[in-house]
Amino acid sequence: MSTTTPASAPAKTNRIGLEKSDYAGGKSTLCAGCGHDSVTNHLISAFFKSGLNPAKVAKLSGIGCSSKTPAYFLSRSHGFNSVHGRMGPVATGVKLANPELTCIGVSGDGDTASIGMGGFVHLLRRNVPMVYIVENNGVYGLTKGQFSATADLGTKSKSGELNPFQTVDLCSLAIEMGCTFVARSFSGDAKQLVPLVEAALHHHGTAFIDVISPCVTFGNHDGSTRSYDAVREHIKALQELDFITPFDEIKVDYKEGDGQAVEMPDGSWIRLKKLDQRDHNIKDATAAMTLLHQARDKGEILTGLFYVNENGKDLAETLKLPKGEPLYAMNADKLKPSRDVLIKIMQDFR
């Protein structure tokens, strides 16, 4: 393996003076080689690079292997490992009670696409400002290998069963539901996933990332469409991504070149460089749907950022919540109407 020496060593601390280890969590209890552990590491990298204060982050999850992972990153953040399929609505409540929190939800394909499908689609409709990650392996790991709703049609389970049902494509579903940031990545692709998560953390609205994350124990055999080998064989990255914050010193003219650039509301940028012959405009939801359908028909696992819209109204805005004054912190002085108001109201009931 050849190595190149970087021009300058990466900074040990981020812009708020924290080291990467300050974003670490507890020890994972997942199987060795689990894709989810790689995702955890990429999340740690993305949070470190983002320079967010971990104390101001809330980690949410449901039930399943993926839902255990919030314990394995950001130990300085509060976490809520809730009930199966309900990460979405729990996160909705958390975020509205305290919009100053950066909310990241980690769910699985069973948690989101089966038991939690109702909550998931409605969360997207409402555009709850949060990062929603699905660690997607197509199987129920904790209950030993049953198919989930995202298992591909015809994929083989470890016990030899073939899946007779159509798969749920979470990315096209998310676009259909009006999600304003839709991406897919692979647990083994740090180069793509880290900037995607960074971008998601800066997105205005729900940022959904479907991360293909193979199950080493129940999905890594011949005949499984989600084994490491099968994924590596069929994966196709649409773009190369860079995420640049206003704090970065890189100056680039994003308008030029062979890629696209998206400005985020806080002045940061996503820079996309085309890796594929397909020209995809990531601001075009209809084109994204077509792209995803065509990729699926070809048996391709297409990754990248498919759709982004920074101009949507998020739920906190729809509900006209006060900025800089979270609901949880309000007390009687802000909440309790006066004695005169009560007297006035009672006049209507005489």
Place this chain on the structure above:
Amino acid sequence: MATKVNDFVLHVATANGSGSQSSNNVLVRSLFRMGVPVTGKNLFPSNIQGLPTWFTIRANANGFTSRRTDCDVVVAMNQASAVQDIQSVKPQGYFILTDTIKLTEEQRRKDITIFDVPFKKLADEVSKSAQLKKLLVNMIYVGVVARLLDIDREVMQAVVTDMFKGKATVVESNMNSINVGYKWAEDNLDYKNFPLKAQSVPGGNKNKILIDGNTAGALGWLFGGCTFVGWYPITPSSSLVENFKAYAEKYRKDEKGNNRVAIVQAEDELSSICMVTGAGWAGARAATATSGPGISLMAETVGLSYFAEVPAVIWNVQRGGPSTGLPTRTQQSDVLFTATLSHGDTQHPILFPNDPSECFEFGQVGFDLAERLQTTVFVLTDLDIGMNLWATNEFTYPDKPYDRGKVLSAEDLKKVADYGRYKDVDGDCIPYRTLPGTDHPSAAYVARGTGHDEKANYSESPVVYKKTLDRLKGKYVTAKKYVPAPIIDKQEGAKHGILAFGSTDFAIPEVRFMLTQKGLKTNYLRLRALPFTKEVDEFIERHDKVFVVEQNRDAQMATLLKSEYPAAATKFVSILQYDGMPITPTHVFKEIAAKENMV
């Protein structure tokens, strides 16, 4: 027949969706403003238009305003129910019949007086529009009834004016219709000798308001500091949230027009309670309102709230169960299910308001308890309280500060040596919580529904697990110190007790009055909360028999009592009503009298 003043039951039968609601409100509200003790109950079908619906008004000078089934006057406007309606008139009573309804000679009872009123012809006098006539005919019966009962016309004018505030032509057409009915009765009926009369009571209802429990509960949330509502519409609870929303629109805006509350209509009750639990975990005073089927769906998350110790408030406006049951009828049949809702060993504090005034009060109390005890607190009302009109005590302004419970800020944590989220520091089994966003190195923890130790770390240790379960049990015992104590009313020399709660309460004074007349004295305990407090212990101890009156089939409160007080199990005698209709004192009296061999 001697004249009875301010003592009658008036029952109106119409078709659902025909617009009789306002007319019935004019009658109740006018009587209320005259100072007469009165209630109005809407007995309606689960239907938008067409099925039979009834409105029953009871006025009683002694304040006995629970439902009675023996009606003095019945107004029959609905062909579909007329044959049944005529049977609800008590002997020597009155039946006001629209001439469009055809009854056979046999069906026309001879032991009552029937007034055939040409409502169709009278309606022709008030409007040319068929649609308006359909609505206004209801005001015409108001006029007929008002003439017979002597309801003050000036008061009615004021009520109608207030009811249709700012709509002068609507006020005029309604008053005109009332006057047409009034005049017809004056010209055609011997109203002077009509034996039932309403009479103004100076100072009557002085400190009362006429309101339903759901509106009162909504105001309770408003003043009690509710900042988050996740809900899913379900009869009979929807009007609680809808009223809250309307009041919040008015009274929860900041200077910039932003909302100091978030109200989210969820996709189902699974989500609504999860949103509430998330918001409660993040520190908001969060609530939902629902009814039976919603409670079933919320069960799993209530267990999470219990085990992870997250505050939440659930108002259950009970309806007839099981399953979809009777969505528009009343019952107290979720008591047992709610008390231990969710799988595993769980116990929840429950509040039982008896009327709108207490619904208002428990608005704040619910949040105070949930935040103090860090758990789900239920408020159980029912359709009768929630959707019917009650002359209730004026609301007392809640001066008490909000109890936000044991929450440690980053500043507080500087003084804490070894913080543990689930550590019982004070010996009351209530640990200290931190809210997400608290910027201190020891603040963060992972809340979870799985086994956990004092530091909130995942644990399967038998010792740790048992210790947690025991502490939670201890916390339920601690709740006794915080929940509202029962209200006890005694009669000198009584050996028997009566125990009731919620909407059943309003029948009890009349029951006791009837029992006293037959020589049976009773003491009465109105239960206001679970867990049972020491006052309940003492009450049971002191009586040789306790009649437990409730509106369900399986004696659910009595079951809880027998389990809590096994040594006293034989003292409890259940008196039950579970036909979906608001409880009647007559039924309760008869049941007790039969058990005591008094009849």
